[in-house]
Amino acid sequence: MIPLPIRQAGPVESPFNPEQQRRFDAGLERAIAKYPPERKKAALLAALHLAQDELGWVSEPTMAYVATRLDIPPARVREVATFYTMYRLRPIGRHEIGVCNSISCWAMGSEKLLARCAQVLGIRPGETTKDGHFTLAEVSCLAACGNAPALLVNNFTFVEKVTEESLEKLIRELRDQPGKKMAPGPTPHRPEAHAASTEHDR
Amino acid sequence: MTGPRLLTADWDKPESWTLQTYRSGGGYQALPKALKMQPQQIVDEVVKSNLRGRGGAGFPTGMKWTFLRKETSFPKYLVVNADEGEPGTFKDRELLLRSPHFLVEGAIIGSYAIECHTTYVYCRGEFRESAMARLQRAIDEAREAGYLGKNILGSGFDLEMHTVFGAGAYICGDETGMLESLEGKKGYPRLKPPFPANAGGGLFKQPTAVNNVETLANMPVILNMGGDAFSRVGLVPKNGGTRLYAVSGHVKKPGVYEAPMGISFKALLEEYCGGMREGSTLKGIIPGGASSAILTAAEADWASDFDTLKAKKTMAGSGAVVYLDQSVNMAQALANLMRFFAHESCGQCTPCREGTSWLSRLLDKIVAGKGEKQDVDNVYQIAKQMETKTICALADGAAMPAKSFIEKFRADFDMLVRG
Numbered sequence: 075m076i077p078l079p080i081r082q083a084g085p086v087e088s089p090f091n092p093e094q095q096r097r098f099d100a101g102l103e104r105a106i107a108k109y110p111p112e113r114k115k116a117a118l119l120a121a122l123h124l125a126q127d128e129l130g131w132v133s134e135p136t137m138a139y140v141a142t143r144l145d146i147p148p149a150r151v152r153e154v155a156t157f158y159t160m161y162r163l164r165p166i167g168r169h170e171i172g173v174c175n176s177i178s179c180w181a182m183g184s185e186k187l188l189a190r191c192a193q194v195l196g197i198r199p200g201e202t203t204k205d206g207h208f209t210l211a212e213v214s215c216l217a218a219c220g221n222a223p224a225l226l227v228n229n230f231t232f233v234e235k236v237t238e239e240s241l242e243k244l245i246r247e248l249r250d251q252p253g254k255k256m257a258p259g260p261t262p263h264r265p266e267a268h269a270a271s272t273e274h275d276r
Numbered sequence: 277m278t279g280p281r282l283l284t285a286d287w288d289k290p291e292s293w294t295l296q297t298y299r300s301g302g303g304y305q306a307l308p309k310a311l312k313m314q315p316q317q318i319v320d321e322v323v324k325s326n327l328r329g330r331g332g333a334g335f336p337t338g339m340k341w342t343f344l345r346k347e348t349s350f351p352k353y354l355v356v357n358a359d360e361g362e363p364g365t366f367k368d369r370e371l372l373l374r375s376p377h378f379l380v381e382g383a384i385i386g387s388y389a390i391e392c393h394t395t396y397v398y399c400r401g402e403f404r405e406s407a408m409a410r411l412q413r414a415i416d417e418a419r420e421a422g423y424l425g426k427n428i429l430g431s432g433f434d435l436e437m438h439t440v441f442g443a444g445a446y447i448c449g450d451e452t453g454m455l456e457s458l459e460g461k462k463g464y465p466r467l468k469p470p471f472p473a474n475a476g477g478g479l480f481k482q483p484t485a486v487n488n489v490e491t492l493a494n495m496p497v498i499l500n501m502g503g504d505a506f507s508r509v510g511l512v513p514k515n516g517g518t519r520l521y522a523v524s525g526h527v528k529k530p531g532v533y534e535a536p537m538g539i540s541f542k543a544l545l546e547e548y549c550g551g552m553r554e555g556s557t558l559k560g561i562i563p564g565g566a567s568s569a570i571l572t573a574a575e576a577d578w579a580s581d582f583d584t585l586k587a588k589k590t591m592a593g594s595g596a597v598v599y600l601d602q603s604v605n606m607a608q609a610l611a612n613l614m615r616f617f618a619h620e621s622c623g624q625c626t627p628c629r630e631g632t633s634w635l636s637r638l639l640d641k642i643v644a645g646k647g648e649k650q651d652v653d654n655v656y657q658i659a660k661q662m663e664t665k666t667i668c669a670l671a672d673g674a675a676m677p678a679k680s681f682i683e684k685f686r687a688d689f690d691m692l693v694r695g
Contacts, residue, residue: 113459113480120441150461154460154461157463157622159444161443177364177612214446215446217365217366219363219366219598220366
């Protein structure tokens with residue numbers, strides 16, 4: 075058999091600025107260190123999370139860069155990036171509001187909540203407002219069923235026991251203070267359960 | 277409230293998640309005991325305890341670890357399943373938020389029992405800034421206190437514990453889907469055998485125990501009270517201990533309740549959750565997460581343990597109990613569940629990939645008022661055809677509610693269709 079010529083891939087540029095690069099490198103080093111030395115490819119999910127933390131989404135060039143850092147074929151990075159729902163494959167609004175649509179939230183009125191959210195924002199699920207403030211999404215069960223209906227804001231922030239009023243207030247606040255740092259939740263507090271006294275639980 | 281609180285006694289204390297609180301309630305007293313025992317003695321105690329896996333399958337934990345101990349290939353791994361995603365389930369998140377040290381101590385004891393030196397806690401990505409942040413802090417506190425790292429409490433036993441995140445995929449809650457994800461791949465479940473406990477089947481092909489958060493949190497309890505006493509806490513033979521029931525739906529006080537394993541759904545509702553909310557009458561009960569077969573109101577006196585429910589063709593699953601009232605049309609509820617399964621099917625096996633989508637489309641059509649009687653029969657037939665034909669349990673978990681909703685609430689479907 076005649077060996078096929080190997081096409082040399084061009085240099086892959088880093089998508090990060092120097093400060094982002096430092097954070098990404100440090101994070102990647104920590105992620106790789108969790109695995110046996112010969113298993114650094116296992117850090118792929120972590121690497122994509124880190125890249126998205128810096129850039130807001132995961133572009134094809136970002137995937138290619140992550141691939142070179144972990145010695146993984148770019149196609150496999152793409153396979154992983156498109157398999158998991160938390161990775162964003164296109165830029166989205168500053169705030170992504172994910173409305174849980176699974177059974178417990180559904181039973182407690184999540185369909186109405188989603189419709190209200192779409193009405194207030196003037197977009198459908200999957201779309202971004204023209205001003206770039208908001209993206210609306212439907213998300214699968216968040217494990218917050220005791221406080222249904224629940225929202226997930228920007229992938230990590232839980233907002234629970236949501237009413238149409240509290241939803242509108244949340245949207246107003248996020249619109250007025252676009253850089254507002256939100257507590258990652260749980261908001262407002264824990265479910266009843268055995269522990270009713272929950273003010274300290276932050 | 278009735279029944280002992282073995283896992284949740286700290287939950288209403290201030291800062292219940294700190295090392296200090298955990299210790300003041302007797303935390304980290306089981307660990308030195310464990311490290312003085314032979315690993316096999318711990319497994320024997322777990323076998324006696326009749327602890328069953330709390331993630332959903334209810335597999336006897338002692339037996340799983342016995343398999344692990346028979347393997348001679350090292351290293352071995354312990355992987356903690358914190359990918360809580362079964363609709364209706366929210367008890368692991370509560371446990372991680374409120375008392376993460378239970379898991380840390382339990383996972384150290386479990387690692388010692390199976391002789392592994394690296395533990396991974398695989399957690400769903402959405403928890404990263406909340407529940408997992410709290411666990412990470414607990415791990416750091418434990419390391420500081422000498423419960424993790426080299427030569428733990430002078431025993432010569434070393435252990436590292438790492439947190440690892442998913443990125444949004446229900447399928448990674450399946451143990452082999454999780455192992456694939458941990459290796460940095462998409463979460464396609466693996467064909468078994470080899471099983472994770474065996475060489476060739478686990479993480480990096482090494483023997484691996486995959487255990488649920490709540491399962492491991494029971495380790496300190498078992499060693500403190502003894503396996504036999506733990507077993508007796510359960511109300512049904514071979515179902516030891518208490519269970520964290522995650523109750524949601526149309527009840528007065530939804531939440532996570534610790535009750536003896538095997539409590540009836542009626543007692544759980546009335547004695548813990550304050551009954552149905554004002555104006556609500558019980559219509560149906562999802563007994564163990566979205567994948568379980570539904571119960572009618574008349575079946576509320578069934579015991580909630582693994583064996584009783586299996587004999588009645590449903591399952592105790594993840595301990596997620598959803599009480600639904602008369603306002604719910606069960607065809608609509610099933611359509612909601614099938615949208616979930618169609619969305620979350622990983623696409624690896626044809627019966628699941630196509631089947632869940634067919635079910636979802638047919639049910640959407642029925643709910644939209646465009647269905648015919650034949651469509652309801654087709655849903656039932658398709659569900660039947662999906663069972664036992666796939667690599668993992670997702671298809672069976674979609675088929676079980678599909679069949680049972682129709683069997684038990686056929687009128688709700690018929691009122692929406694023509695002919």
